[in-house]
Amino acid sequence: MSNGFYFLTCLYAIWAREFKRSLRESGQLMGAFSRPLIWVLVFGVGLTPYFRTGLRETSFLVPFTYVQFIFAAIVTLNLMYPAVQSAVSLIYDRQFGFFREIFASPAPRVAVFLGKLLGGASVAMFQGLLVLLLAPFVDVPMPWLVLLPMLGIALAFTALGLILAVRLSSFDSFGVFSNTLILPLFFLASSIFPMDPSLTVEQQQQIFPPWLVFLVRVNPLTYAIDVLRGTTIGYQQFDPLISQMVLWGATLVLVVWAYHEFRR
Amino acid sequence: MIKLEGLEHRYGETTALTCIDLEIPPGFFALLGPNGAGKTTLVGLLCTLIPLQRGRIVLGGYAVDRHPNQVRQLLGLVFQEPTLDERLTVYENLHFHALLYRVPAREIAYRIRQVLELVELVDWSNAPVHALSRGMKRRLEIGRAFLHRPKLLVLDEPTTGLDVQSRRHIWEYLHGLRQQGVSLLLTTHQLEEAEQANQVAILDQGRILAQGSPAELKERLGRPRVYLRLRDPMLAQHLMQRGGVLEGNEIRLEPPDPRAFLRDFLFRHSDQVEGMRVGLPSLEEIFLQLTGRALRG
Numbered sequence: 001m002s003n004g005f006y007f008l009t010c011l012y013a014i015w016a017r018e019f020k021r022s023l024r025e026s027g028q029l030m031g032a033f034s035r036p037l038i039w040v041l042v043f044g045v046g047l048t049p050y051f052r053t054g055l056r057e058t059s060f061l062v063p064f065t066y067v068q069f070i071f072a073a074i075v076t077l078n079l080m081y082p083a084v085q086s087a088v089s090l091i092y093d094r095q096f097g098f099f100r101e102i103f104a105s106p107a108p109r110v111a112v113f114l115g116k117l118l119g120g121a122s123v124a125m126f127q128g129l130l131v132l133l134l135a136p137f138v139d140v141p142m143p144w145l146v147l148l149p150m151l152g153i154a155l156a157f158t159a160l161g162l163i164l165a166v167r168l169s170s171f172d173s174f175g176v177f178s179n180t181l182i183l184p185l186f187f188l189a190s191s192i193f194p195m196d197p198s199l200t201v202e203q204q205q206q207i208f209p210p211w212l213v214f215l216v217r218v219n220p221l222t223y224a225i226d227v228l229r230g231t232t233i234g235y236q237q238f239d240p241l242i243s244q245m246v247l248w249g250a251t252l253v254l255v256v257w258a259y260h261e262f263r264r
Numbered sequence: 265m266i267k268l269e270g271l272e273h274r275y276g277e278t279t280a281l282t283c284i285d286l287e288i289p290p291g292f293f294a295l296l297g298p299n300g301a302g303k304t305t306l307v308g309l310l311c312t313l314i315p316l317q318r319g320r321i322v323l324g325g326y327a328v329d330r331h332p333n334q335v336r337q338l339l340g341l342v343f344q345e346p347t348l349d350e351r352l353t354v355y356e357n358l359h360f361h362a363l364l365y366r367v368p369a370r371e372i373a374y375r376i377r378q379v380l381e382l383v384e385l386v387d388w389s390n391a392p393v394h395a396l397s398r399g400m401k402r403r404l405e406i407g408r409a410f411l412h413r414p415k416l417l418v419l420d421e422p423t424t425g426l427d428v429q430s431r432r433h434i435w436e437y438l439h440g441l442r443q444q445g446v447s448l449l450l451t452t453h454q455l456e457e458a459e460q461a462n463q464v465a466i467l468d469q470g471r472i473l474a475q476g477s478p479a480e481l482k483e484r485l486g487r488p489r490v491y492l493r494l495r496d497p498m499l500a501q502h503l504m505q506r507g508g509v510l511e512g513n514e515i516r517l518e519p520p521d522p523r524a525f526l527r528d529f530l531f532r533h534s535d536q537v538e539g540m541r542v543g544l545p546s547l548e549e550i551f552l553q554l555t556g557r558a559l560r561g
Contacts, residue, residue, distance in 0.1 A: 006366060013363035021351050024392075097347040104311050104341050105364040106333040 010107040014115025015122065022086055022123040032078060032127040039074045040067060040134055043192065064233055067138040071131075072229040073191035076221070079128040079153045080186065084178050086120035087161025091171050113262045117255065120158030125150060140232050149227040149247060156224070156251040159258035166261040188212075189221035195237055220250040265290045265416065265447055266310070271319035273305055273470075280305040281470040284319065288449065292442060294461035295451040296547075298555055302470040303451040304344065307420045310449075311339055324415055337365065340409030340417040340446075344424060346401050348408075350394040354385060357393060358408055365412035379407035383437055399430030406437055416447045423457065435460075455548040464547070468555040478547055485553070486545035490517045490526060493539040514539075 022028055044067035051066035093099040102112055128150050135142045161178075168174050195204055195216060204213045216222050223238060223246035230236040236243065271284035281302045297303050308314035310321060312332040320327060326334040348357050355376060362372045380386045383403040388396065396404065402422065409417055419438075423431045435457075442448060450457065458464050458478065465475040474481055491514045494500045500508075500515055508515040519525035522542055530537065545553070 009363050009366075013360050017349065017352065017356075017360055020356065021349070024351050096350070097343065097345045098349050099347075100313060100341075100343055101347040101349075101361070102364070104313050104336060104339075105361075106336040106366070107364045 007108055007111050010111040011115045011118070014102070014107075014112055015119040018086055018089065018116065018119025019122055019126075021089060022082065022126075028082065028085060032082065032130055035081070036074045036078050036131040036134060039070070039077065040138060044070055044074075044138065064235060065139070068140055068233050069194060069229075069235075070192050071135065071138060071140045072225050072232055073186070073189070075128050075131045075150065075228060076153055076189075076191065076225050077186060078131045079124045079150060080157045080182055082127045083120050083124035083154050083157035084161035084164070084182060086123045087116070087158055087165050088171070088174055088178075090116065090162060090165035091168065091174055095171065109263060110259075113259055116162060116262075117155065117158050117258070120161065121151065121154040124154035124158065128154065135232075143231060146228065146231045149224065149231060152247050152251045153221075153224050153228070156247075156254045159251070159254035162258040163254070163261050166258075166264065185219060185221050188215045188219050189225050190216050190237060191221075191225055220246050223247055224250070265324065266449070267320075267322045269320040269322075271306075271309070271321065273302075273309065273314070273317050279470055281309075284470075284472055286465060286472055286475065289463060290447045291462040292448045292460065293450070294458035294464045295449065295467055296453065296455070296458045296464055296551060297451070297467035298453055301467045301555075303467060304420060306467070307343075307418055307449075307451060311341055311418055312336055337412070338415045340412070340414035342402075342405050342409050342417070342419045342422050344421045346405065348393045348401055348405065351392060353390050353392050354380070354396070354404055355389045357404065358411060361408050361411050367412055375411055379411050382410070382440065383407035384433070399426050399433070402426060402430065402434060403437070406434060410441060410446070414446070416449060417441065419448065419450045421452055422450070423452075423454070455546070455551060459547055466551060466554055473554045474550075481550055482544040482547065485550045487518050487520075488522050488542050488544060490519060490522050491515070491541050491543065492517070492529075492537060494533075494536050495538050496533075496536045499533060499536050 048066040051069070090099070093102070125147075132142050132146070164174060164177055164181075168177060195208070195213070201213065201217070223243040226236050226238050226243040227240070227247050230240055230243070266286075266288040268284050268286040268288075271281055271286075272279075273281040284306070295303055295306065305314065309316060310323065310328065312328050312335055316329045320329075322328075323335050324338045326338070328335050349360070352360070358376045358379065359372065362375065367375060376389075377386070380389060383406055385400060385404055385407065388400065393401065393404070406417075406419075406422065409419075417438075423434055426434070438448060448461075450461065452458055462477060463475065464478055464481060466473045466481075474485060476484065491511070492503070493514050494503075500510075503515050503517065504510060508517045510516075517525070526540070526542070
C-alpha cells in the first residue's frame with residue numbers, strides 16, 4: 001500500500017468515525033434541529049416588528065427584516081456548537097482510552113489531526129446546512145457561495161475546540177469553558193443587533209457604550225458573520241475585504257495553533 | 265524478539281524503571297510484578313506510547329525510538345482499560361482498526377469474520393459496543409489486536425476484573441494464537457497465568473529481580489521444603505518453636521540440608537510421622553519472597 005494512499009485511508013477512518021458518532025448522538029441532533037427553529041421563530045419573528053423603528057434618534061434603518069438580519073448568525077450558531085462539541089470527543093477518547101488505539105497505531109499523526117479537524121467541520125457543516133432549509137421561509141437567498149464562509153467558520157471552531165480539548169484535562173471544565181467562551185463570542189459579534197455602518201467608530205461609541213463597540217470590533221467572529229451576511233442578503237457592516245481577511249486569517253491561525261497543540 | 269538495554273524511566277522525582285536489561289525470546293513471556301512495579305510503564309515504552317528517556321529497546325530488529333511505525337505495525341495491543349469506541353458497532357471498531365493497520369481492502373471483511381469467529385462474537389457483529397459485557401469487550405479487544413496479524417501480542421493484565429468463565433475463554437483464544445506462531449508478552453500479577461509461560465521475569469520497584477522459566481526460578485530461588493504430618497502434638501509444638509510453620513495439618517520446614525534433616529528426623533521419630541513430603545515452593549512463594557509481603561499503596 002503506497003504511503004499516500006495509506007495517509008488518506010487513515011484520514012478517512014478518523015473522519016468517518018467522527019461523523020458516525022455524531023449521527024448516533026440523538027441529543028446533538030435534537031439540538032441541531034431545535035436551536036435554529038427557536039431562534040428563527042422566537043427571536044426572529046418576535047423582534048421583527050421592533051426592528052424597523054430605528055435606533056434612538058439616529059433613526060438608522062437596516063433595509064431588512066430582523067429575521068433576515070440574524071439569519072447568518074443562526075447559521076453560525078449551528079456551526080459553532082457542533083464544531084466545538086465534536087472536538088470534545090478528544091477528551092472522551094483520552095478519558096476512555098480510545099486514543100491509545102489511535103496513537104499506538106502506525107497512523108501518521110498529521111492524518112489523525114486532519115481527520116479530526118475535517119470530521120468536526122463536516123459534522124458542523126451538516127448541522128449548518130440544516131438551518132439553510134429554513135432560508136426560503138424567511139426570504140433569505142442562499143447562493144452556493146455561502147458554503148465557503150460556512151466552511152471557514154466550521155474549521156475555525158473545530159480547531160478552537162481541539163485546542164481546548166488538548167489543554168483541558170476533564171470534561172466538566174470543558175463545559176464551563178465552552179459556555180463562557182462561545183456565548184460571549186457569539187453575542188459580541190454584532191450577531192443579533194446591528195452596528196450602524198454609516199457611522200464612524202466615534203459616533204458608534206456615542207450610541208453604544210465604548211466597551212461594547214471595542215469588543216465587537218476586536219472579535220474575529222464579527223467579521224466572519226459579516227462575510228456570511230454579505231453572501232446571503234448582500235448587506236455588510238464592514239469593509240468586505242477586511243472581513244474576508246479576518247475570517248480566513250483567524251481560521252488559518254487557529255488551525256495551525258491546533259495542530260501545534262495536537263502534536264504534544 | 266525484544267531487547268531492552270539500560271532502560272531507565274522517571275516521572276519527575278519518582279523512578280519508575282531502572283537498570284532494565286532484558287532479552288525477551290519469541291514464545292510466551294510473562295512479566296510478573298505487584299501493582300506499581302513498573303509493568304505498565306515498560307509496556308508503554310515498548311509500544312511507543314511513552315517516549316524513551318534512557319536506554320534502548322529493539323523490537324523485531326527495529327529500535328522503537330527510530331522506527332516507531334514499523335514497531336507499531338508488529339504489535340497487537342490489549343491494555344488494562346478498554347480502548348474501544350463504545351458508540352460504534354463491533355464491526356465498525358474492527359474495520360477502523362483494519363484501516364489504521366494497513367489491512368488490504370479486499371481482505372478486511374474476511375479477516376473481521378475470522379477474528380469474530382475466534383473470539384465467538386459473530387452474532388454481535390452489528391451490536392454497538394456499549395451493549396457488550398465486560399468479558400465480551402475484552403474478547404473483542406483480543407480479536408482486534410490480532411486483526412492485522414502482529415508478530416507479538418502485548419497484553420497488559422488482560423484478565424483483570426473478569427469472571428472465571430471469561431478468563432478461561434480468553435486463555436483458550438490466547439493458546440490458540442500461540443499455536444499459530446504469535447508471541448505473547450503478558451504482564452500480570454496473577455501467578456497461575458505466569459506459571460504457563462515459557463519465560464518469566466519478576467519486576468518490582470522498577471527492577472528485574474529474576475528471570476527464567478518457571479521451573480528454573482523455582483529451582484534456583486526456592487530452597488526445597490519439608491512438609492511433615494505428625495501424630496504427636498508435642499513434637500509439632502517443638503518444631504514450630506524452631507522455625508516450623510503450620511500449614512493446614514502439616515508443618516513446613518526449610519532446613520539447610522533437607523536430606524540430612526530427614527534422615528536424622530526419621531531415625532529419631534519414625535513412629536511419630538504420619539506423612540512427609542519434600543517440595544519446591546510455588547511461583548507465588550518465590551514471588552512473595554522476592555517482592556516482600558508488605559502491602560503497597
